Amino acid sequence: MDDINAKTDKLEMAKTYDSSIVEGKWYQYWEDNKFFHEEVDKDKQPFSIVMPPPNVTGALHLGHAMDSTIQDIVTRFKRMQGYNTLWVPGTDHAGIATQAKVEAQIAKEGTNRHELGREKFLERVWDWKHQYGGRITQQLRRLGSSCDWERERFTMDEGCSRAVREAFVDLYDKGLIYRGNYIVNWCPKCHTTISDIEVEHNDRDGNLYHLSYPVKDSEETLVVATTRPETMLGDTAVAVHPEDERYRHLIGKTLILPLVNREIPIIADEYVDREFGTGAVKITPAHDPNDFEVGLRHHLPQVIVMDKEAKMNENAGKYQGMDRFEARKAVVEDLKNLGVLLKIDAHAHAVGECYRCSTIIEPMVSKQWFVKMEPLAKPAIEVVRDGRLEFVPERFDKIYLGWMENIRDWCISRQLWWGHRIPVWYCEKCGAEVCAKEDPTSCPTCGSTQLSQDPDVLDTWFSSGLWPFSTLGWPEATPELEQFYPTSVLVTGRDIIFFWVARMIFMAMEFKKEVPFRKVMIHGLVLDSQGRKMSKSLGNGVDPIEVIDNYGADTLRFMLITGNTPGNDLRFHPERLEATRNFSNKIWNASRYVLLNLEDYEAGPRGDLALADRWILDRYAATVEGVTSALEKYDLGEAGRLLYEFIWNEYCDWYIELTKPRLYNKEDKAARHTAQSVLLEVLEGTMRLLHPFMPFLTEEIWQNFPGSGKSIMMQPWPEVPAYRDAAAEKNMTLLMDAIKAIRNIRAEMKVAPGQKVEIIILAPDPGQREVLESGQGDILKLAGGASIQLHAALAEKPTQSASAVLEGVEIYLPLKGMMDLGKEIARLEKEIGAVIQDKEALEKKLSNPGFTGKAPAAVVAKERERLEGLLARKEALEVRLKELKED
Template identity: 55%
Template sequence: MDKLLDKAYEPSAVEDRIYRFWLNGGYFHADIHPDKTPFTIVMPPPNITGKLHMGHAFEDTQQDILIRFKRMQGFEALWLPGTDHASIATEAKIVAAMAKEGLSKQDTGRDGFLERAWKWKEEYGGNIVAQLKKLGASCDWARERFTMDEGCSTAVREVFVRLYEQGLIYRGERIVNWCPHCKTTISDEEVEYEEQQGSFWHLRYPLTDGSGWVEIATTRPETLLGDTAVAVHPDDERYQALIGKTVTLPLVGREIPVVADTYVDREFGTGVVKITPAHDPNDFAVGQRHGLPILNVMTDDAHMNENAGKYAGLERYEARKAVLDDLEAGGYLVRVEPHTHNVGTCYRCHTTIEPWISKQWFVRMKELAAPAIEAVRKGETRFVPERFEKIYFHWMENIRDWCVSRQLWWGHRIPAWYCADCGETVVSRETPTVCPKCGGTHLSQDEDTFDTWFSSALWPFSTLGWPEKTPELAYFYPTSVLVTGYDIIFFWVARMIFSGIAQTGQTPFHTVLIHGLVRDAKGRKMSKSLGNGVDPLEVIKSSGADALRFTLATGNSPGNDTRFLPERVESSRNFANKIWNAARFILMNISGSETGLPTELEIEDKWILSKLNTLIRDVTENLERFELGVAVQKLYDFLWDSFCDWYIELSKSRLQAGGENAAAACRVLVWVMEHTLRLLHPVMPFITEEIWQTLPHEGETIMRSAWPVYDPALAFPDEEAAMERVMAAIRAIRNRRAEMRVPPSKKANLYIETEFTEIFSAAAPFFERLASVSAVQTGGSFDIDGAVRIVTDGAVLYIPMGELVDREKETARLQKEKEGCEKQLASIHAKLQNSGFINKAPARVVESEKARAEKLAEKIALLDQSLTDLQK
């Protein structure tokens, strides 16, 4: 790479070239090195249907910061990438594409559909990987995995068979969350709830013996066609005499029993509830306890089936209207109450979910959850922040059996076969050809596929070769850190923990770093419906990947949401320009042979080296504690303020003078810049690599250079404190001159009263260069008429007023400004003394006016002091 840098930093001219350099050099690759400690992150696999969004950019930036940091610390750092097959989302895209051709899944058959799906995956599935590369992700792309590749598929089948053999998997009829549009089950966690306006319909169910009736209330009257009981609480005195009797189901005429069950809430509604075991999970449980029939009255597309009698064929909401009309006509409808409630919808298509009885495959969870709970309690896996352990424990301790079958074609097919001759179910690692029970050969495989989360739960170890005992598995597993959002703790994190422990005997990662969501400037969640999403690729195109990464890393803390503000991207781009210009300045002043520090250091050298040394210690500690936002802010402050605005400016006099002192300053400039670039590299990898290559350095790439370490020999607390006193004095002079509107070109003498005479005397060139001072005199005491007096840490500064301003003009200006402030203050006082204003104006307005009055009074006092100083 060239020694010189272009005049302006153009990310588009740098980033692609740098990334190719990294790829061609194989610098992302991690291998097995017994003499090195592994550090492993498995990437939460984005969907192959996905496009890089700000959430991805946020999450992957954090992972890349950690992996680059650990790589530079000398760990064998593996960031293992991959993508998820995303059953429902991908199948929906293929079905939609086929529909445009006038085709359906049934037209092509399963094999034809899967052929199309794989072609789609090959064509579009790599898009998000290419987009991650634009972000600068330093993944080991040679190890990239896909949740449906051969190795992962083998792992999925192995786990299913093992759990089945252990009695932890069963097939049975249970209530599931059914999406009538996608025509598949979805998990409890994939149900999104939205508030909807509905009704409570109060209905009469007549007692069969003619002695009266009971009143029930329901939000889904169409399901009464599947009622097989009504229930009351066993201790409810109102209905003791009814227990054991029967009621006649309206519109149907079927006799159903009155059962007693503690599930019923005596205080809610009438205290009598209808029991529909095929269409409600709580009713299903009541039905199991009382041996009630299970009567399904709906099809998989939410139409009424043959068990619904004359309503068969009607869509569920059409059936609701017809049932209500008939109930009213028959005198069964008592009253209707408006009711607002949360209704479950499919996370993918937003269709209202139907609780529906269905024969599915389930995993028994209690036995698997127990060791996973214990692992977190013992600290074998910890959450950062710790508060998210509560969410984990709550879900795991109240976990229900996991429905793992999905009625989809795209995905891992369940390895279960059914014998048409004897009805035997065969679960096998290999495809069977003969029934082990009867010897029959008429075997058909289960049509269902696995829940996507079933394969994702195996991700930390299936990607390393499990179930084979591969060297990679032995070396890189358990992994080190999982970086993920708080919204999928139960979707994915918990399932990986119990799966890892069950299959490998070890928790899959030591730390779970939880991050929040990226929200818009108003704090709203980014979504297509709101149209408030920001495309990270557009940000990269306009401002560069480093600016985006720095923006996302700044100001965030583990577990908390962050707001994406476009102006912060501009600030980050300005920061990149600041670093670039500082590097150009250094390159224009060095010979290229500057390595190591000079033997003789000036006070400003010791100050900046001591500040850098502290920065190295602090940033390292912050990153180790996952305080990425804190570390990034410290880097920003050091580079912008301490190095660029102070040390570089302080060094210019020495550089202009030439000689050994200039050569020493060059060595310090290179040392500080090179070390700071290494600290900044995990956050802003492109610009740091580009600049680092132009400076004197060792090695091929900054990403494989050593992470800076704290050096006690470079701690100079006394010199640092002394330099800070000088800087405080320079700042104070600048501020006072700005208040007095003195142009930088107008120089003045400076007199310093201080006990640190030696320090301030030696700093005279700094005052002359940075504070517009013509000459400096230090001593014990000064008595200067008409001087501006400034008190700072360890010094009292005097600047003759006449050397700064024209007294008459400045007096006139200050007097005019004072009169304007007094006029405004009088107006506010008049308003505050007006009872009409006080009584009618909002309290916040009154308080605002009082605050304005206080500020004006303070300003007038300062102006009076300035006028007094001018008269001395």
């Protein structure tokens, strides 16, 4: 409260909050004052986080918006807690996507990259990056992201490029990077390999073709079933299960491959599923990843029958030059004519597609660069098993471990020009292979200067796998690396655990011998209202910038992190934006009301606290504790819910209303001053709690506080107040329940809002009676009462009255001439039903040993006390119902 203890003149706040004016103004102010930047401070505990680098080609989508909002909330929270805070922003060069953008651009000019040449083409890509690459970082500013833009990185900047070269050469020298022929996922449209996890598998309708292969020197045939008959041209064996009695006599014999007339062996391998198709499987090692593994085990030749365009090549005989799907039709027709196509069954199956362009992937044997994953995976598995690195929610560690334990070698070469070029040179004279951190000028083996560099570039994920430490200066031992590494937490979507998270972990364990981050906070995806992924094809995408233009960044941010649990997908319902904007307006109006009533306020000791004051201070203390605890556990949705409930229901709807008589009574200066003081203290502290979630709105409000400093974001996070008052909470709850009960009766009986009603309250307990007596003024004002009668006992219950039953208290509203007896009976029956439902649920909970045995004793005791209250309430309601039926 030190910053708001100065005397203030009457403040002028706009009647309505206009986010379009406020947001740009404050973001520029924060950035100009370098509030997002901190130098290394050894006297402070570090907190660091790296932004998952969005593609330099990209525009902000709702997934980015959720991801960045979470990171910003956590960063602002830690900054206010006094940590030496660093949030590193940056972008990824996005090899495939960026090259495709520029290729499309130059195609409109009537040329292509091959005509331009590598050097000229790369100049065009860099030009494109400089022109368009900053779009998404500007959009992140619109969202309110408080990252340190002075430390912004790019995966192909000088520092990151050096780190990539260092890592590649080190792995190469250790024998963990090798070059060899291997089955890869080839995209015929992007003209490059993509990794296993970049292949999207989608169900498609297809066919299962049953083909008859003749056994050599026999009348027998062996029937195989395939979904891709065109690949039979590359068959080098047919496999059966070694324990399949149907085919055991054929193992070791030879088949004649139809159309090609090549002799191929019949082999036994446990890979074969005896229940699928005929139980005999054609083996095409060069065009199927499973067949490739079978081929290695049995030393089968690899016959490649397609080229990089997915057209049939010279090994395909007369089908050479045909597109693979055109060839399929021709092969099927020829097999029919030969009489070896026995039948065709409709068959839906999963087909691999390129995640970038949706082209069907062609598995193909190709010479590529690979990383040996088994030795790198082991330490990356151990750090999760032993708890050095934790997933939030915890369930994602099982998904991570399942993938890491079954990982295959990682193909890291891409047939692109945009990216980190592989630092390997080939001597044209002696054939030596040179891998070096600096470009070599001559062959170290023979001295020749005739060296040619490998034309391929590295998989984009190679450079982003180094991101947590390359952005801090590695391989140099920088002060930032020493202070901020390992980073504190990684925030990312569940869909890139394997793309990125796993690679960062094993890269960090290899090069830093330490985890890259202590925790990984996984959030779900943002889906449309029907639970579908957002996509251009469905036309269901939502542009976050349009949402910000219409509703404001704070509304979008708060909507994205509330109403959801950690790790789960979020459905985007537009109506939730309206509800959140209403919340923003509620905060603005309440703040404006409080601040406009401070014209005569001076800081100083306050007088006796009213029940409402003690209650709101107790609730504020509980909210600070709850929000802080939830944020420490990265349960942002729960923290947002607690703030919403406190601000809307308790502070605005109740406390402000309860203070109005004192605020408006300028004769009783002590009472007015106390109300002002508590209103201001709680509002100021609440704005600090809310700031990480709604930075713009809270800054605008906070700047209107008397004696405010430079920025709310530089203020300390509220400490949990020592003030707690359980009695105030209990007594205030009774008073609010009484007011709510009277309001409910009025609403259900359709009593006109302006019509005052007589209120009769039966409160046998002296303590409850005292609370209700002291709160008579509040009851009359807030429940529309004309008068109140408080009784310890009643000789007889009022006739023709509607009633409500609280724990230990009965309320009657004589409504002679206004009450429908049948309607009141129905209302009481409904209320009894609700009480019974609550009672049964509570009884079930208390009969569960999992709850009574694990929950704190105080919690269990409170639930038992609540059950007793429900039983008493049920009994009183039933008595009242009986009385009404007898009237």
